[in-house]
Amino acid sequence: MMFLSRLARDRTAVACLAIVAVVILAGIFADVLPLNDPTKVNVLAKFRAPSAKFPLGTDHLGRCTLSRLVHGIRPTVLLSLVTMACTLALGTMVGLVSGYFRGTVDELFMRTCDILLSFPSQVMILAVVGVLGPGMMNVVLANIVIKWAWYARMIRSSVIRFGDRGYVLFSKVSGAGTPFILFRHILPGVASELLVLASLDMGWVILNISTLSFLGLGVQAPAPEWGAMLSEAKEVMGRAPLLMFVPGTAIMAVVSAFNLIGDSVRDAMDPKTL
């Protein structure tokens, strides 16, 4: 794979991929790791400075900050990945169907996209969460609802572009089925653009989900989530500014890592930089 070997030579990309991998693994294995209970309240141990037992100190309820940070990876980062995967799946499906079959279906889907895209995304998210009510699942749903249209549009135009290439026409003539053509011939051609857009959007999704949790619309207390942690830290920022620095830095680091990966993937994909 040319693309992979070029990406492997990009030191920034490798470092960022490593960071993201560590974060994801830590999130998956948060229960197995030797951490304190993230929701165990101990009022006597509140606002502790970092120590051996609490490496990042404790919050206003005496809960271990490090443990909350690691457990917070799940809703913040892992759910963002799930959101992105669903968005991609839905967008790809609609885009493929729209671009390949055209006609009425296409018109219907694209007009829906037009209306969705004509709304500012923040308002659309608030609209969906407002109607469904606060909660993590609704936040994820809201993000998918506003984002899939971008992918559907992009994939549709790529499908139309690739649809009359020689190899697709040849495949059609030799009697290949529609699903085969769509998934084996057309999708690989679109994959690169998709990957770039998806990794750049990951940061955006993380910011969105944590913002909604910060507002109290996403993860509900006492479950740890980075945005929600910042919202709690706001109330005690005069006394314990560390509680505010830790989750914020974590969000910034992960979002930057995804943004840099996106840039590197784009560079590695682009034949012009050869």
Add this chain to the structure above:
Amino acid sequence: MKAYIAKRILVSIPLLFGISFIAFVLVNLIPVDPAEVILRISDVYPTEEAVTEMREQLGLNDPFLVRYGKWLSKSLRFDFGATFTNNNRTVAGEIARSLPATLELAGAALAIVVVVSLAAGISCALWRNSLFDRAMRLLVFVGTAMPNYWVGLLLMWLFALKLDVLPTSGTGGMKHLILPAVTLSLTYISTYIRLIRNNMIENMNEEYVLYADARGLRRKTVIFGHVLRNSLHTCVTALGMSVPQLIAGTVVIENIFAWPGIGRLCISAIFNRDYPVIQAYILIMGVLFIFCNLAVDILHCLMDPRLRRAG
């Protein structure tokens, strides 16, 4: 050009209908019966007969499209009904009360965005790869990765708690406006610095600049009279699109700094399940978005002589 503008206006009409339809449908999906809510807040026990009567009175038994038509004609007259939380307060009144604060905040932020990003963007383009340019590039990168509510908290901590020069939250004069407006503007500043810088650099490599230099025009004239003017087209478009986004983006900032605008109104409406307020918020924001879009397109058309002549 007139034909283009007319066409552009006509295209917006179905979009406006689409958005009003979405706002209507979304709120009709809710599992709450408005008739029951209205009885509750008027302190009437919602017996079955009372609910049925109320439903009849509110016209909730009409066919869907009839209800949509009625709601739309009322909305066009800014009549969004009473709020679900307090029968004496109308949705329109609540919005009229909080909209000025939001517009003040968004306006201040927009002013900061224009001034700072123009100054920084031009400097970056003029002194490319200088220390300033590189520092700005780092700032832009960090700016896009930092959640803006966190930036707000950090600024609040530094300027209100540590240095104690600005108030933490609330309204009352210029001093209260500074922190929220700066926080709100930061995300956009980082976008526009990059945009202006790259646009100017691109334009500097054009042949008309070479020609202007060859004619012996002063550097200042070339940069500000030619390069900047040509770079601003795209920026004006982007900036116009940012206006509704700025107004929508105030939601988080208003909640941090306890700023009494429509963003805060909307969030509290979500928590109180005050659906008419949410509906009105969606509708107003959607319409604003379409109008800004339209205004930008027309402005773009007026600014670009090539487009002006084409029509």
